Amino acid sequence: DAGVIQSPRHEVTEMGQEVTLRCKPISGHDYLFWYRQTMMRGLELLIYFNNNVPIDDSGMPEDRFSAKMPNASFSTLKIQPSEPRDSAVYFCASSFSGKFQPQHFGDGTRLSIL
């Protein structure tokens, strides 16, 4: 079975550029989560969706971050404009039938903003 698929795996770009991260959840999962992981702050929840609808975006750092889920099999996290402090590993995860159910994580996108 295919797990959560994220792309790209690595992204290096210059400050000020737009960055788009992509995620395909496990088929049939109705919850999708975006996390950011850094050494200093650990694993932080940015936003999550239920049935393609954003439910809680209180973890989104600022207006430069936006996320969409146009359908059940695709979500994007966009940063515009990007800043060096956005450098981190971004994970997408999905779960079935509840936000407190076990989450399945993708391999992550390692983002470096120069």
Place this chain on the structure above:
Amino acid sequence: GQQVMQIPQYQHVQEGEDFTTYCNSSTTLSNIQWYKQRPGGHPVFLIQLVKSGEVKKQKRLTFQFGEAKKNSSLHITATQTTDVGTYFCAGGDGGSQGNLIFGKGTKLSVKP
């Protein structure tokens, strides 16, 4: 807001020694989950505990949920080099407003 604290932050052991990581919440939890993240990898779900005082075992791993449902532990017996990684607990308060909160993790290194 809800906080999940995990100790220790790092643990270095000799292969064959035991290892324990502890997780404490500021609020009562409806459930607790444990994940393992290998170096360079992604968190992988290990187990979920929901009942007060619950104990579950997976081979050399023993997971426990406290009676008050505010703390949990993961114990590994006779560590192996394959146990290397960061172990995270994640707690949910069960309320409609809350989310699953991850601890900062315990990074385990095992010396052969």
